[in-house]
Amino acid sequence: MDKFELNNVDATFDGYQKLIDLYQYYKSKAFTQMELNIKKWLGANLCSALGGILDKLADENYNVVSSIDASPDTKKIIQKNGFLSHFGYDDLYDKNHTTVKYLKLKPTDGKYFKNYVVDDLLNHPELANITPELKRKIVESIYEMFVNAQIHSHSSDIYACGQFYPQKKKIEFTITDTGIGFRANANKKFNVNLTSEQAIKWAIGQGHTTKTGTSGGIGLALLKEFITKNKSKLQIISNDGFYEYSGEKNTEYTKKFINYFPGTIINMQFRTDDKSAYYSDITQSMENIF
């Protein structure tokens, strides 16, 4: 048995650094029974990233979770979202309806992901009172990020999880892959040596894609535009690069981690009290599209 303490893991640079520290601690070990102690806070949507790390440690070096201990409130929420059921614990019913289920799926499970978005997100009680336009924008964003992970990550699995914070009037949704990351993709495509931070910043640009022979590079640009109008936040963690965009302040921030996350995390925060018109003030003609 080998214990590791995760202390206050929230959606900040420091929080992600703690997840990276966990991965780095165990990645050089093999056949270890990991005992995790989650002290104080774990942002429940970050189960997406934590699940990716734990599976990576199991796949690479047969390190398995023997127990996950946490404060009662934290343990309850990560049972309610189904995360702990992957590690030998029972689910709990979420009577407050603030969780969006933890989901692990293959990149080829596109239809399954669509059903998840419809069942667990579109029909979520917490989304009942937001405008239809906002709901559509949130769902579009999540689909765009899922398909990015499908196309670009070369990951064996993709992880999703969300959490509503009704008092703060926001939802956070996290999509994680344990694939090659932005840096390797860009550097391989263009035969350059970008840092992870540079690769992420480049990837967000309109029309910037690493696909071969096909145009693209719209999904992240669209997301950033939505985050701006929604006055919310986007975080991208890829290998040793951290990128955060504040839609409220229209500012970007990047920083390098100590060591690296084995893949990419896209964390999207959306404001649920946003009444902006995203579509209702437009009329679009089907003439002259081409």
Next chain:
Amino acid sequence: MEKITIRVYNIVGDGICVEAEDGQKIYEQLKKALETGHRVILSFQNVEMVTSAFLNTAVGQLYRDFDEKKIKDSLAVEDMLPPDIILLKRVVETAKIYYKDPERLKRSIDEILGD
């Protein structure tokens, strides 16, 4: 030349068109139709939502294989929701720029390196 209708909902199998793989199925039908000189109505009847990845593959690729005039003269869309029309226009503009000047992407990388 004969006009044919290609129905996205039927090919993809549901009204939420997310994946590039599904876009590829649309593209293959469009490509065949244009190669054989047909005019095509691409129907989005019952399609509730599309992603840029789906449209890049379904329609964007045509700009690699055919010139703009051919596509403009041969292709029209029908029953597309306004938000999806906006996205399609963006996909088309992005594709036009990309296929006209593929080196532009490399220049954008050089700009980042220069930062």
